[in-house]
Amino acid sequence: MRESHNIRLAVIPGDGIGGEVVAEGLKVLDAVGLKLETTTYDLGAARYHATGEVLPDETLAELRGFDAILLGAVGDPSVPPGVLERRLLLKLRFELDHYVNLRPVKLFPGVETALAGPRPEDIDMIVVREGTEGPYAGAGGVMRRGTSQEIATQESVNTAFGVERVVRFAFDKAMTRPRRKLTLVHKTNVLTYAGDLWARVVDRVSAEYPEVTTDYCHVDAASMFFVTQPQRFDVIVTDNLFGDILTDLGAAIAGGIGLAASGNVNPARPGTASWAPSMFEPVHGSAPDIAGQGKADPTATILSVAMLLDHLGLADDAARVERAVADDLLERQVAWVPRSTFEIGDDITARVAG
Amino acid sequence: MRESHNIRLAVIPGDGIGGEVVAEGLKVLDAVGLKLETTTYDLGAARYHATGEVLPDETLAELRGFDAILLGAVGDPSVPPGVLERRLLLKLRFELDHYVNLRPVKLFPGVETALAGPRPEDIDMIVVREGTEGPYAGAGGVMRRGTSQEIATQESVNTAFGVERVVRFAFDKAMTRPRRKLTLVHKTNVLTYAGDLWARVVDRVSAEYPEVTTDYCHVDAASMFFVTQPQRFDVIVTDNLFGDILTDLGAAIAGGIGLAASGNVNPARPGTASWAPSMFEPVHGSAPDIAGQGKADPTATILSVAMLLDHLGLADDAARVERAVADDLLERQVAWVPRSTFEIGDDITARVAG
Ligand SMILES: CC(C)[C@H](C(=O)O)[C@@H](O)C(=O)O
Numbered sequence: 001m002r003e004s005h006n007i008r009l010a011v012i013p014g015d016g017i018g019g020e021v022v023a024e025g026l027k028v029l030d031a032v033g034l035k036l037e038t039t040t041y042d043l044g045a046a047r048y049h050a051t052g053e054v055l056p057d058e059t060l061a062e063l064r065g066f067d068a069i070l071l072g073a074v075g076d077p078s079v080p081p082g083v084l085e086r087r088l089l090l091k092l093r094f095e096l097d098h099y100v101n102l103r104p105v106k107l108f109p110g111v112e113t114a115l116a117g118p119r120p121e122d123i124d125m126i127v128v129r130e131g132t133e134g135p136y137a138g139a140g141g142v143m144r145r146g147t148s149q150e151i152a153t154q155e156s157v158n159t160a161f162g163v164e165r166v167v168r169f170a171f172d173k174a175m176t177r178p179r180r181k182l183t184l185v186h187k188t189n190v191l192t193y194a195g196d197l198w199a200r201v202v203d204r205v206s207a208e209y210p211e212v213t214t215d216y217c218h219v220d221a222a223s224m225f226f227v228t229q230p231q232r233f234d235v236i237v238t239d240n241l242f243g244d245i246l247t248d249l250g251a252a253i254a255g256g257i258g259l260a261a262s263g264n265v266n267p268a269r270p271g272t273a274s275w276a277p278s279m280f281e282p283v284h285g286s287a288p289d290i291a292g293q294g295k296a297d298p299t300a301t302i303l304s305v306a307m308l309l310d311h312l313g314l315a316d317d318a319a320r321v322e323r324a325v326a327d328d329l330l331e332r333q334v335a336w337v338p339r340s341t342f343e344i345g346d347d348i349t350a351r352v353a354g
Numbered sequence: 355m356r357e358s359h360n361i362r363l364a365v366i367p368g369d370g371i372g373g374e375v376v377a378e379g380l381k382v383l384d385a386v387g388l389k390l391e392t393t394t395y396d397l398g399a400a401r402y403h404a405t406g407e408v409l410p411d412e413t414l415a416e417l418r419g420f421d422a423i424l425l426g427a428v429g430d431p432s433v434p435p436g437v438l439e440r441r442l443l444l445k446l447r448f449e450l451d452h453y454v455n456l457r458p459v460k461l462f463p464g465v466e467t468a469l470a471g472p473r474p475e476d477i478d479m480i481v482v483r484e485g486t487e488g489p490y491a492g493a494g495g496v497m498r499r500g501t502s503q504e505i506a507t508q509e510s511v512n513t514a515f516g517v518e519r520v521v522r523f524a525f526d527k528a529m530t531r532p533r534r535k536l537t538l539v540h541k542t543n544v545l546t547y548a549g550d551l552w553a554r555v556v557d558r559v560s561a562e563y564p565e566v567t568t569d570y571c572h573v574d575a576a577s578m579f580f581v582t583q584p585q586r587f588d589v590i591v592t593d594n595l596f597g598d599i600l601t602d603l604g605a606a607i608a609g610g611i612g613l614a615a616s617g618n619v620n621p622a623r624p625g626t627a628s629w630a631p632s633m634f635e636p637v638h639g640s641a642p643d644i645a646g647q648g649k650a651d652p653t654a655t656i657l658s659v660a661m662l663l664d665h666l667g668l669a670d671d672a673a674r675v676e677r678a679v680a681d682d683l684l685e686r687q688v689a690w691v692p693r694s695t696f697e698i699g700d701d702i703t704a705r706v707a708g
Pocket residue numbers: 074075085086089090244283285543544574
């Protein structure tokens with residue numbers, strides 16, 4: 001046990017398979033050998049049904065006191081669509097100002113993909129998805145509900161402030177990568193107001209990053225290129241909804257949703273007023289159909305733990321976890337045996353510890 | 355030459371490769387042996403640069419007099435994003451009330467796909483994309499443009515009227531297919547106002563179609579399933595923007611954008627007040643990078659011509675064109691030789707004529 005880091009971690013297992021995968025993530029985190037205090041919060045469908053609460057103000061205030069948050073998954077068919085998503089998951093992203101939703105799309109060696117052609121080096125990108133505005137703002141409304149004259153609107157809200165900060169993050173990220181390429185994905189030819197803002201911001205900020213090659217791709221074309229030419233992409237910066245779609249697609253081309261990790265990142269310096277804990281979670285949902293059966297792959301959660309470590313400045317530990325996962329994935333190719341959630345977690349934990 | 359049908363067709367080659375692919379579509383149409391009058395309209399980038407006009411009112415009025423419209427592609431880098439798209443292509447779709455944007459996603463035997471696994475029977479769906487509202491409404495605006503306080507909005511407008519008519523079309527379409535399965539794709543857990551309207555309409559209309567199995571899938575998950583389990587889908591009904599993204603992705607999994615056809619359909623009965631000509635176009639864009647080089651694949655346009663024939667009630671002729679394409683695609687697999695746009699058009703024409 002090293003004494004240098006005393007990490008206070010909030011854990012929100014959530015719904016469905018959330019608890020199962022989070023347990024394995026924590027097992028791996030334990031094996032890293034950090035001084036760790038975890039506090040678990042029972043937010044999600046069960047709490048909602050029992051008390052009607054989704055995310056009480058006091059809980060939100062408490063969560064602000066942690067170094068980071070590990071989240072399993074949110075959503076259950078017993079709760080009307082949007083209740084847990086908007087009032088728990090999105091509320092956390094918005095209130096803790098997770099304006100960067102960081103989602104690597106990376107094909108590990110040995111992993112089979114749904115695509116015919118690609119080699120691991122063809123699929124190695126990172127999607128920087130905006131996390132606090134766009135079509136996720138919750139703006140909109142309904143008139144004459146239930147009548148033949150009903151109108152329902154949904155508004156995408158984009159601010160120079162919100163776009164610029166995530167675009168800057170993406171340029172900085174591109175600078176850390178060998179290819180130094182940044183692609184803006186949007187739909188400027190149709191969503192002309194929002195698209196124009198995004199395009200102008202990328203253009204303006206690019207002047208400060210002469211080493212970064214910038215590129216633009218419509219979201220429809222980008223979806224196609226994810227499948228036909230994934231090597232086009234290095235760093236992608238995009239809006240909240242396009243990022244949502246592209247990163248599920250990204251999971252599909254990089255070995256499946258069981259491997260896709262994400263970080264809801266607040267990049268402010270700790271101690272500053274705008275800082276709040278970042279939150280790490282697998283891209284997959286709560287998968288109620290397989291919950292409680294030990295069938296879920298905890299790898300995405302474990303890779304999210306690696307992102308968490310990296311975010312906390314523990315790059316070596318992060319690399320250790322990622323290496324353990326990479327080795328496990330190679331092993332799966334050579335000698336595939338069916339394993340439970342628990343067994344996969346154990347095997348990766350053993351590699352981290354070993 | 356048969357005398358029974360006298361088809362008046364408006365042709366809009368448009369920009370980039372539009373003219374090249376449309377020429378081959380017309381060649382095939384000629385070979386079908388219908389009585390055909392075509393009138394070509396020079397709308398697009400060149401006209402815009404020469405006269406500043408995009409779609410004059412008189413031209414729009416004239417276009418209403420045709421039985422159908424064949425369009426190549428619209429868009430050119432020399433024109434600011436959105437000008438031709440919004441004021442030409444989308445204006446046509448909106449003014450002619452093309453509320454059904456019909457896009458088959460079908461893997462023809464012999465066609466290679468970017469995916470590792472699928473057989474032709476695994477990819478055979480049809481996307482019924484709403485064509486006249488949603489995020490394409492053009493609603494939105496910008497405040498304090500160019501300042502650090504800029505806000506740009508983009509509004510999705512959804513009406514019970516608009517959603518119900520396209521949903522009904524999709525149910526009718528599902529009834530014509532062996533599997534009779536309809537999947538609504540949306541993002542009800544985040545876009546709660548619009549998603550709720552869509553979900554309620556599908557639910558209500560489904561009561562009138564007891565033989566159709568209905569299903570729901572979030573757009574992010576749907577993007578993933580297009581790649582990993584395309585056989586999940588039979589008929590999809592979805593919003594304008596989700597349909598845009600999914601159908602490019604659909605092209606990617608079904609042999610590429612060179613094969614993807616579409617119809618912007620106004621399903622009203624000819625002679626009724628709401629009738630207007632439907633417009634058929636390949637899903638691909640104007641591809642300015644390869645324009646004028648004879649490199650574009652005209653197959654998507656030729657399949658769009660088949661959809662046009664089918665729409666005009668000429669099901670046998672449509673089937674003949676589709677069969678000619680299917681045979682050509684099989685032949686490509688057996689003995690692939692590089693062919694120009696013109697040569698592919700010639701070969702398919704010969705099959706239609708023969
Ligand atoms: C559950 C849902 C609200 C969420 C989103 O749309 O962001 C999920 O799909 C994701 O990508 O994290």
